[in-house]
Amino acid sequence: MKRRDFLQGLLALGAFSVVPAPAAATRPRRLVMIHLFGGNDGLNTVIPWTDPAYRRARPTLAQSQVLKLSAGLGLHPALSPLLPLWQRGKLAVVQGVGYPEPNRSHFLSADIWQSAGLSSQDGWLGRLAAARGWDSVQVDNRSLCRALWQPPDSGRVPLCLRSDQPAPPARPAWMQSALDGLYAGCEQRHLARNYAHLKSCQGQHWEGPPLQASLRTMLDLWPQGRLFHTSLGGFDNHSDQLTKQARALAELATAVAEFYTELQRRGWERDTLICVYSEFGRRVEENGSGGTDHGGAAPCFLLGGGVKGGLYGEHPSLTRLMDGDLMMQYDFRQLYASILEDWLGADARQVLGREFGKISCWA
Numbered sequence: 001m002k003r004r005d006f007l008q009g010l011l012a013l014g015a016f017s018v019v020p021a022p023a024a025a026t027r028p029r030r031l032v033m034i035h036l037f038g039g040n041d042g043l044n045t046v047i048p049w050t051d052p053a054y055r056r057a058r059p060t061l062a063q064s065q066v067l068k069l070s071a072g073l074g075l076h077p078a079l080s081p082l083l084p085l086w087q088r089g090k091l092a093v094v095q096g097v098g099y100p101e102p103n104r105s106h107f108l109s110a111d112i113w114q115s116a117g118l119s120s121q122d123g124w125l126g127r128l129a130a131a132r133g134w135d136s137v138q139v140d141n142r143s144l145c146r147a148l149w150q151p152p153d154s155g156r157v158p159l160c161l162r163s164d165q166p167a168p169p170a171r172p173a174w175m176q177s178a179l180d181g182l183y184a185g186c187e188q189r190h191l192a193r194n195y196a197h198l199k200s201c202q203g204q205h206w207e208g209p210p211l212q213a214s215l216r217t218m219l220d221l222w223p224q225g226r227l228f229h230t231s232l233g234g235f236d237n238h239s240d241q242l243t244k245q246a247r248a249l250a251e252l253a254t255a256v257a258e259f260y261t262e263l264q265r266r267g268w269e270r271d272t273l274i275c276v277y278s279e280f281g282r283r284v285e286e287n288g289s290g291g292t293d294h295g296g297a298a299p300c301f302l303l304g305g306g307v308k309g310g311l312y313g314e315h316p317s318l319t320r321l322m323d324g325d326l327m328m329q330y331d332f333r334q335l336y337a338s339i340l341e342d343w344l345g346a347d348a349r350q351v352l353g354r355e356f357g358k359i360s361c362w363a
Contacts, residue, residue: 026271027271028226028271029226029271029272029273029306029343029344029345030222030225030226030227030228030268030271030272030273031125031226031227031228031272031273031275031339031343031344032215032218032228032229032230032259032272032273032274032275033125033147033227033228033229033230033275033277034211034229034230034231034232034252034256034274034275034276034277035110035145035229035230035231035232035277035278035279036231036232036235036248036252036276036277036278037106037110037142037231037232037233037235037236037278037279038106038233038234038235038236038237038278039106039109039235039236039278039279039280039281039282039294039295039298040235040245040248040278040281040282040298041235041237041241041245041281041282041292041298042278042281042282042297042298042299042326043058043281043282043284043292043318043326044058044061044063044076044241044245044282044292045075045076045079045245045249045298045299046069046073046074046075046093046095046299046315047063047066047073047074047075047076048072048073048315048318049062049063049064049066049072049073049074050071050072051072051318053318053319054318057284057285057286057318058284058285058286059286060242060286060290061241061242061286061290061291061292063076063077065077067079067080067083067086069086069093069311070311072315073311073315076245076246076249077246078245078246078247078249078250078253079249079250079252079253080253081253081254081256081257082253082256082257082301082303084257085257085260085303085309086309088309089307089308089309089310089363090260090303090304090305090307090309091301091302091303091307091309092301092302092303092307092308092309092310092312092361093299093300093301093310093311093312094299094300094301094302094312094313094330094335094359094361095299095311095312095313095314095315095316095329095330096297096298096299096313096314096315096316096326096327096328096329096330097277097297097298097299097300097328097329097330097331097332097335098280098281098296098297098298098328098330098331098332099112099113099117099328099331099332099333100328100331102280102295102296102297102325102328103280104280104294104295106236106279106294109279109280110145110146110279111146112279113147113277113279113332114145114146114147115146115147116333116336116351116352116353117333117353118352118353120151121149121151121152122149122150122151122152123145123146123147123148123149123150124147124336124351124352125147125148125227125229126147126148126149126150126151126154126158127150127151127350127351128227128340128344128346128351129148129150129154129156129158129226129227130150130151130154130156131346131347131350131351132226132346133156134226134227135158135159135224135225135226135227136148136150136158136159136225136226136227136228136229137158137159137160137161137218137221137225137227137228137229138158138159138160138161138228138229138230139161139162139213139214139215139217139218139228139230140160140161140162140214140229140230140231141162141210142231144158144160145229145231147229148227148229159221159225161217209251209254209255210232211230211232211251211252211255211256212251212254212255212258212259214230215230215255215256215258215259216259216262218230218259219259219262219266222266222268232248232251232252232255233248234247234248234251235248235278237282237291237292238287238289238291238292238293239287239289239290239291240289240290240291241286241290241291241292242290252276256274256276256303259274260274260303269304269305270304270305270306271305271306272304272305273302273303273304273306273307273339273343274301274302274303274304275300275301275302275335275339276300276301276302276303277300277332278298280294280295280296280297280298281295281296281297281298281299281325281326282294282295282298283295283324283325284318284321284324284325284326285324295324295325295326296322296325296326296327296328297316297325297326297327297328297329298326300332300335302361305363306343306362306363307361307362307363308361308362308363310361312330312359312361313329313330314329316329330359331356333352333356334356334357334358334359335359336348336351336352336356337352337355337356337357337358338358338359338360338361338362340352341358342358342360342362343362
C-alpha cells in the first residue's frame with residue numbers, strides 16, 4: 001500500500017472531519033508547531049559567544065564556534081542547515097520567551113505552554129480548531145499533546161498518527177481496515193469526550209529519523225489539515241550535553257530545512273508558519289556532570305514565507321538572573337497572540353482567555 005493512498009483513503013473515511021475551505025482569493029494559512037521536548041538549552045542555541053559571563057558560567061560547555069547572527073550572538077553550529085533561511089530573512093529568533101514563576105517539571109511546564117496556562121480540559125490549538133471548524137493533526141510517537149485537546153462538547157477530534165508503527169496490512173477492504181488499525185485501542189473511535197485518557201494512535205510508518213518522518217507525513221495531509229503538531233526529544237541533557245544537544249539540534253535543523261525546501265517546491269512557503277519551542281530552557285551555570293539543569297526562559301524560532309526574519313528582543317542578561325535562570329522577556333502567550341491574530345486571523349482573546357501584547361514579526 002502506498003503512503004499517499006493510505007492517507008487519502010483515511011481522509012475519505014472521515015478519520016477527521018473536513019470543512020471545505022471558503023472561496024477566497026488567498027489560500028488558507030497553516031501552522032506547524034514543533035516541541036523540543038526535554039527543555040532545550042537556549043543559551044547554547046542562541047549563543048552570546050563574546051560575553052565573558054558566558055564563559056565564566058560554562059567553562060566546559062561554552063561554544064567557541066558559532067554561526068554569527070549579529071555582533072556577539074550566534075547559532076549553534078549544528079543548526080547550519082537553517083542558516084540560508086536566516087540569510088533570506090525567513091527565520092525569526094524570539095529571545096527570552098517564558099512565563100512568570102516558571103515550573104521546572106517537564107510535564108507541568110509543557111502543560112502550561114500547551115493549555116496557555118488555563119485550567120480547562122483543552123488546549124490552545126484545540127480551542128482554536130473547535131471555534132473555527134478547522135482540522136488539526138498530530139504526527140508523533142507520543143500521546144496526543146495537550147495543545148490539540150478540544151473542548152469535550154466540540155464533537156471533533158484531532159487526527160493522531162504515529163510515525164513509529166507499521167502500516168496495517170492491505171486487504172480487499174483496505175481503507176476500512178486502515179481506519180480500524182489507526183484507531184485500535186483508542187477512545188477516539190467514538191469521538192471520545194474524556195481527553196484526559198486519550199492514548200497514542202497506531203498509524204502509518206515512514207522511513208527516516210522521527211522528526212523527518214513526521215514532517216513528511218504532514219505534507220500528505222496538507223490539503224485538509226490547518227493546525228499541525230509534532231515533537232523532537234533529546235534535550236534533557238543533565239550530562240554529556242555537548243554531544244547530545246548537538247545531535248538533537250542537527251536532527252531538528254536537517255528535518256526543518258528539508259521540510260521547508262519541499263514547501264517551497266510545492267508553492268506552500270508563503271502560506272506556512274513553523275514555530276519551534278521548548279517547555280523551558282536550562283540554567284545559566286553548567287553542573288558538575290557536563291550538562292545543565294532545568295531553567296526558565298529560552299528562545300523560540302519562527303520560520304516561513306510570511307516571517308520577517310531577525311532577532312526579536314535583547315538577549316537575556318547573564319548577570320541579572322532570577323534564581324539562577326535567564327529572565328523572561330516575552331510571555332509565550334504574546335507569541336501565541338501574534339500567531340493567532342496576525343497569522344491565522346483568529347480572536348486571540350477567545351483562545352487565550354485574556355488580552356496579551358503581541359510580537360510583530362511579519363513581512
